[in-house]
Amino acid sequence: MNDTTLFTDVMIFDGSGDPLFPGEVLVRGNRIAAVARGEERLPRAGADVIAGRGRTLMPGMVEAHAHLTWPSSVERVLNTMKLPIEEHVLVAAQNARITLDHGFTSAYSAGSLGERIEPVLRDMIDRGAIPGPRLRASALEKGAEGVMGVPEGHDPTHDRDIPGLIAYVKAKKAEGCDTIKFLLSSDEGFAPGGSQVLMYSEEEVQAIGRAADEAGIWLACHAQAAEAVKRAVRGGFRAIFHCTYADEEALDLLEAAKDRVFVAPALGLLYARMHEAEAFGIGRAEAERMGAVSGLELMQQVYPQMRRRGIRVLPGGDYGFPYNPIGRNARDLALFVDLLGFTPAQALTAATRHGGVLMGMEVGEVTAGMLADLLLVDGDPLADIAILQDKGRIAAVMKDGRFHRAPTRH
Ligand SMILES: [Zn+2]
Secondary structure, eight states: OOEEEEEEEEEEOSSSOOOEEEEEEEETTEEEEEEEETOOOOOOTEEEEEEEEEOOEEEOOOEEOOOOOOBTTTTTTTSSSSSOHHHHHHHHHHHHHHHHHTTEEEESSSOOOOSSHHHHHHHHHTTTSSOOOEOOOOOOOOHHHHHGGGGOOOOSSSSSSHHHHHHHHHHHHTTTTTEEEEEEETTTTTTGGGGOOOOOOOHHHHHHHHHHHTTTOOOEEEOOSHHHHHEEEEEOOOOEOOTTTTOOHHHHHHHHHTHHHHHEEEEHHHHHHHOOGGGOOOHHHHHHHHTTHHHHHHHHHHHHHHHHHTOOOOOOOOOTTBBOBOOOTTTHHHHHHHHOOHHHHHHHHHIIIHHHHTSSSSSSSSSSSSSSOOOESEEEOOOGGGGGGOOOGEEEEEEEHHHHHHOOOO
């Protein structure tokens, strides 16, 4: 089998944020072997040659707030979060394939409706048994069920004492999770005023941080209140989601930790609740009650500041709800541009190079030596970032040097 692919006549977005440049890209095995600029030509012998015809070659995108077990996708809307386990596992596998279909070659989990679904899914994908993105797997996100409306299913399976938390962290590592998600605050979407309710004390967060460090597992959290964000940074959390109410002190802490933390606002869900959820019983008044309107306004203040401070802000928008289905993930990039003042190049860099660092894998760049996760896009996403939302414009999806979707040849 031919394991060498040469993309010719492509405009390359290399993940750095630089403008597109014309060139060629050679893939050998699962890695990018060489990138040529301008008139330089790479060896053709033995290669499967793909004529780019001026299309864009860019890194596969990274979804930074993935919920592959949230049931709804563009192929099947399910107006529930609860499925029988047998169906749930298969729906998660379907959602993994849909995520990859839409150009996301990596997904960083923000929690899973099942303790073991994602580690198993990741291993099946890595074995090549089923199609899906590279996955950083998580278990069920933890909070305190019943407190400020935290929904059923988010109940802690850990004891609410320090030894219980430490044991829980060790158990997740043993079960094969890459990251653990905690609800450090509740949420307006769970109960009005919930965003300001803290779920774990400073002492508990510190203990979780030490235990995770020792076990060698990453921490992610849902953090709305300013104090939740601060606790997360002080506790060594790596991925901090939402941060809607981050104040000056929280921003200072994030900035001081900017080489080790990543934030993701998860705009997609709020936007959908505000504009596209009417058919699901969420009109303007309900969207306001759930904090979508004020949340978006606050994010429009907070996130441009984060970007200016050099904090890595990543797209990833809580896709998987019926009104915000998996497969629409690339909409988050457009929302970064339209609502947060990112340039298309900045949004694309966040979704590729920064996403690769979030994954802790050699992905997210079109440079020699990196793993070959590549998209061939019909058009220029720097001129119109919205084209990435159209699967039909993504002519090819390559992951680990192999085509998940090969370009049609004619
Ligand atoms: Zn989420």
